[in-house]
Amino acid sequence: MGRVTTADHAEATTASSELREEYAALVDEVARHQVAYHQKDSPLISDAQYDQLIHRLRTIEADHPELASADSPTQQVGGAPSEAFAPVTHLRRMYSLEDLFSASELRTWYDRASASLQEQRPGEQPRWLVELKIDGLAISLLYRHGELVWAATRGDGTTGEDVTHNVRTIADIPHHLTGDNHPEELEVRGEIFMPSEAFEAFNQTLIDAGKTPLANPRNAAAGSIRQKDPRKTAQRPLSMFVHGIGARSGFEPTSQHHAYEALAEWGLPVSPYTAILDSFEEILDYLETYERKRHELVHEIDGVVIKVDDFAQQRSLGHTSRVPRWAAAYKYPPEEVATRLLDIREHVGRTGRVTPYAVLKKVKVAGSEVQRATLHNQDVVKAKGVLIGDDVMVRKAGDVIPEVIGPVLPSRDGREDELREYEFPERCPACGTVLAPGKEGDVDYRCPNAESCPAQLSERVAHIGSRGALDIESLGYEAGLALTNPDLRRPAELDTIDREAAEASGAPVTFGPKGVSPQTPVLRNEADLFDLTAEDVKDVYVWREVRHAGEPTGKWAPSLYFWTKPQWDRHGALKKPSEPTANTIQLFEEMHKAKAQPLWRVLVALSIRHVGPTASRALSAAYGSMDKIRAADEEELAGIDGVGPVIAASVREWFSVDWHCRLVDQWAAAGVRMEDEVDEDTPRTLEGVTVVVTGSLEGYSRDESKEAIIARGGRAAGSVSKKTDVVVAGANAGSKLAKAEQLGIPVLDEAEFSELLSNGPGRWKQADD
Known part of the structure; x- marks a missing residue:
């Protein structure tokens, strides 16, 4: 071991001093959190954040046992009992x-x-x-x-x-x-x-x-x-x-x-x-x-x-x-943490519902970084008692959207001037239309400008491409924005635009004395979606922040979304013209394929309120064509198993709107299938039989198993009840399997499911009887 110099000794002493300061601060902080958690039932931080502090404290004590004392929080079990109750x-x-x-x-x-x-x-x-x-x-x-x-x-x-x-x-x-x-x-x-x-x-x-x-x-x-x-x-x-x-x-x-x-x-x-x-x-x-x-x-x-x-x-x-x-x-990795609520803004959904959401200081929850969390509606914001600027607890359950649980009330002490109440807007933040409840008594407020509100239109177009609807690859939310609201992130000031990057982008940007002239969106209504060509989207551009060496510059520039950036040589001559990107080619190929999707998927794509995959399947199985669904009265629709009065009223209300009917007609004229083909060879083996599929099957996707059941006249239910006739359980079946066993409902494996589709429930009904 070498001789320690004076300089080395000084450095070691400095490091030890810093460590002692850190240790002393940690002891005080952990002790404060123990009192808040065990005695006041008002934790200031999440369990995971407390675990990190106590883990650091133990690490220091393990490496430097001379620092540890008998009254260290690491030597305590729980917290001192409250004086409000008698000791035991x-x-x-x-x-x-x-x-x-x-x-x-x-x-x-x-x-x-x-x-x-x-x-x-x-x-x-x-x-x-x-x-x-x-x-x-x-x-x-x-x-x-x-x-x-x-x-x-x-x-x-x-x-x-x-x-x-x-x-x-x-x-x-x-x-x-x-x-x-x-x-x-x-x-x-x-x-x-x-x-x-x-x-x-x-x-x-x-x-x-x-x-x-x-x-x-x-x-x-x-x-x-x-x-x-x-x-x-x-x-x-x-x-x-x-x-x-x-x-x-x-x-x-x-x-x-x-x-x-x-x-x-x-x-x-x-x-x-x-x-x-x-x-x-x-x-x-x-x-x-x-x-x-x-x-x-x-x-x-x-x-x-x-x-x-x-x-x-x-x-x-x-x-x-x-x-x-x-x-x-x-x-397990934490699913509940504390962070700062920076702002509360509003999201306008595809059916016009305006939902407040939290803008958070970035924090890791359940293994992923979170900056936004739902607040449900304005009444929930009020009931939770959160103020903008609060420290709040945030929870994320599995794949569920993060949610603000409530404020960390003790952290408000001394910060009252930094906090402010949230005020729900009177007008739509996307189009300025006065908001109103969907119907009398509704808690949620909606934007009634359904046809033209750019936020609703963007959401509806993205929904059309989703897996639960027409399943169009490359038609997601960003593509929906580019088609319907490409200027969403347009810079307000000219000095925030990187002019050199703008000129090199190939985007047809028009600069005026007060800023950039707005683009005319390619889609003003989703009715035109299936009439689009690649040439129609050639000049569409979006705004992106310019980065140098991976770091944001605060400057913005346009970027062609659907076509490639043209290339020029050093003399200014065009070397390679702009052309559709691979994603754009795929988008139009997938849109062409989507025209042949079954009727239930078309119904889902229309964004009829309350009409999801289950109701759409029930409607398409009962009527087989869009014309028959449009002609059915509310009472008839309500009588269909899986529909009911709420969905029936929503369907009739949707088809009573002129532009909705024009949308359906225009899609049909563009070649979107509006009638299911009847397969005369498929036996109706499951007439009147309710089947629940849970877990993963090797030979069927979730949608394929449901379609196989419906095609044979059965009902593909999403939950197990006393009305369920058969449950099919694949790998990783969960609570539905447990409930089926509790209720004594026959449970089939995948091989038996194939037999059920071919021959019906005969032998399992006998076993059940």
Whole structure:
């Protein structure tokens, strides 16, 4: 090792000083968040952001143990109990769990626990109990001779808050254990939560009453248990699942899962999602399965808990000062984070509905970066109580559009002058038409200028190309904008235009004294869509920000959208003329193919309110042609299975508008198919039979399976009910399969589905009978 110079020593001292400052600031910040989360039920940041802070704190302490102190937040379990409730000392300490954030971290923990167990108990192989980590409030229940004595929060792990009166209002928690042979004394550990569906319903009642909705199920559960008046707790839809036991006398189960079996016999609620596994690979499969299913469950989760199942093996592994060595929590990527609400703007949809949305400071949610989130409508904005400039909690569930949950109220302190209320516009932000409810009593406001509003037209054109409609490759939202509203991003000031880039673009830009002259959109109405040629879109350009070395310059320039940029040589002679791009050639080829799509897809493409794929299939199956649908009266339409009075009224209203009828006629004249071909060879084997397909089939796409059912006279339903005759389950079938089994509905695999299509439901009906 080389000699340390004076300069080296100074640099090391400086680095140590910076690290100490960071560490001290982290200790204070984490402690503040622990108080907000555990004592006030008002977290200032998301769980994921808190995890990042505590992880950094632990990393510093691991690398520099001389910095760690006994009062570090990393040495605490939960938070100090609130003084608002009487203290309760747990008979056995309630520990936290070590958090793991990746498969590699889990592997390291798994190997360490397995190796340690082999050293202490040679030849013994652990079995692993895995259960979902419920996003709720940890609770400890004490039973003596089967009677509930008290209930306490975790608190700091040693002392919790006495919330017995509130817990007694929860129907899932028995006051007296059922059965017999109850232990003399038993601490039951569990998680109190608000079920997902109940949470949504409860929040809706708050919104309907003009009150601020609850931020999330975890805060809802914690806040409900800490109500001073048990009658208020009783009004909240709370549940509990058991996840362990503490001190006990007269009860010595050999393993975690044996304990759960006994608790279930005594009437305590045990999670249905628990499993016993034998290997790391099985644990990974469990993690992946429930990450996919996490939004189909009874409750919200943020990860999975992995435990050594055998109690003797647990005792051998023991605990650190904070966590057991025999259990850990694997955390899924965050789906709820805090960020700044920069602005609230409005989106005009294809049916004219004007929806406010949040413009956010960029933040990563569920693995993707988010800058926008839905706010549903102006009443929801008011009910959520968010102000522009607020720090807000944002949630993203799976592939669902991100949603603003609510404000982080404590962060407003000292920032009141930076915040402002949102005002919903009186006029359409796209065309200036006065907004109005679609009909009396509607919460949503709509732009009534359906035919000419550029925002609605752009959305409708993009919808025509979507997979659920005519499935036209290259006709997405950007292409829709280029056809209908190419100047959407046109610079307002001349000095923001890069004139050199504009001249080299080949776009026919006209500069005036006050700016750039507007383009005339190629489409003023989607009726002309199928009459377009590549030549018609030759001069269409859009505005893009100019970048140098990948960095934005703040200058804008036009760019031809459908044709290539022409090329000149150094003498100014045209070297290569502009020509249709590969995407444009594909667009027109796909538009030609789309003319032959079946009638139900044409119906979807028309953007008739309430008429999606299911209703369109029902209409096309019942009538077979657009002319017959146009001629049908409302009562007749309403009588079709899968249509009903709301959709029937919407269809009749749509065809009563002159420009809608001209649109259909013009499409028909351009060659769009308006009548289905009847296949006389397809047997009507499923007349009156309702079939639900769930999961992935190898031989059928989702649309193909539905079309095969409808072509044979059956009804392809989207949900399972008592009226369902047969369920076809492919790979990764989820809750629909579970409901079918619960209702005793016959479940078919793919081979049996083919037999069903050929021969009808005969043998399965007999089996059902």
